[in-house]
Amino acid sequence: MTKIAPSILSADFAKLGEEIKEVEDAGADYIHVDVMDGHFVPNITIGPLVVEAIRPITNLPLDVHLMIKNPDAYISAFAEAGASIITVHQEACLHLHRTLQLIRSYGVKPGVVINPATPVETIKPILTEVDLILIMTVNPGFGGQSFIQETTSKIKQLADWRKEYKLSYEIEVDGGVNEKTAGICTASGADVLVAGSAIFNKEDRQKAIETLREKARS
Numbered sequence: 001m002t003k004i005a006p007s008i009l010s011a012d013f014a015k016l017g018e019e020i021k022e023v024e025d026a027g028a029d030y031i032h033v034d035v036m037d038g039h040f041v042p043n044i045t046i047g048p049l050v051v052e053a054i055r056p057i058t059n060l061p062l063d064v065h066l067m068i069k070n071p072d073a074y075i076s077a078f079a080e081a082g083a084s085i086i087t088v089h090q091e092a093c094l095h096l097h098r099t100l101q102l103i104r105s106y107g108v109k110p111g112v113v114i115n116p117a118t119p120v121e122t123i124k125p126i127l128t129e130v131d132l133i134l135i136m137t138v139n140p141g142f143g144g145q146s147f148i149q150e151t152t153s154k155i156k157q158l159a160d161w162r163k164e165y166k167l168s169y170e171i172e173v174d175g176g177v178n179e180k181t182a183g184i185c186t187a188s189g190a191d192v193l194v195a196g197s198a199i200f201n202k203e204d205r206q207k208a209i210e211t212l213r214e215k216a217r218s
């Protein structure tokens with residue numbers, strides 16, 4: 001079954017704990033945490049202190065998406081704060097194998113992310129190093145943007161490589177995922193759908209998650 005990872009970027013930060021509990025009760029699989037530094041992306045969000053604060057609130061894995069320059073300098077802080085998965089951008093890493101191995105050395109699942117304009121071939125050399133690959137379907141930095149359709153060929157390529165090389169990474173998509181685009185993602189081979197506005201901007205979060213799952217199936 002397709003996994004759903006609500007992105008707390010679109011949650012009400014004044015009641016973040018309640019928002020997280022609500023999506024957990026509504027059937028979410030991961031809690032997606034968007035970390036932005038104002039350099040790699042034109043926005044600033046949250047840091048390890050918030051990850052530490054939300055860790056005891058939920059039993060779900062914390063899927064920490066680092067949109068920051070020089071991620072190596074902050075991996076220990078996010079690992080110690082309780083991240084379950086840490087994804088780093090290929091575009092932000094000078095020595096990608098080293099960064100992914102550093103994440104794993106803390107007992108955290110390593111993942112890599114690529115922006116919409118980055119070819120999927122750029123991560124072919126590190127496929128054996130990751131537990132998850134995140135395909136950005138918008139340019140990172142903000143919630144509520146429109147899905148970039150051209151990115152779906154990358155999802156398909158990753159699914160083909162996984163089969164060909166007998167690997168087991170999960171394929172996650174992030175950005176503009178909603179009831180109209182969920183089906184395109186899963187038909188291309190996505191296993192995990194990140195959704196911010198399509199869940200937190202809805203009154204009934206359970207219905208929003210169920211709708212995404214239903215669209216993912218069809």
Ligand SMILES: O=C(CO)[C@@H](O)[C@H](O)COP(=O)(O)O
Pocket residue numbers: 007009010032034065067138139140141142143144145174175176177194195196197198
């Ligand atoms: O990483 C990001 C944005 O950079 C995402 O995780 C967004 O938070 C997704 O928001 P929606 O497009 O689903 O509203």
Ligand SMILES: [Fe+2]
Pocket residue numbers: 007032033034065174194
């Ligand atoms: Fe994200």
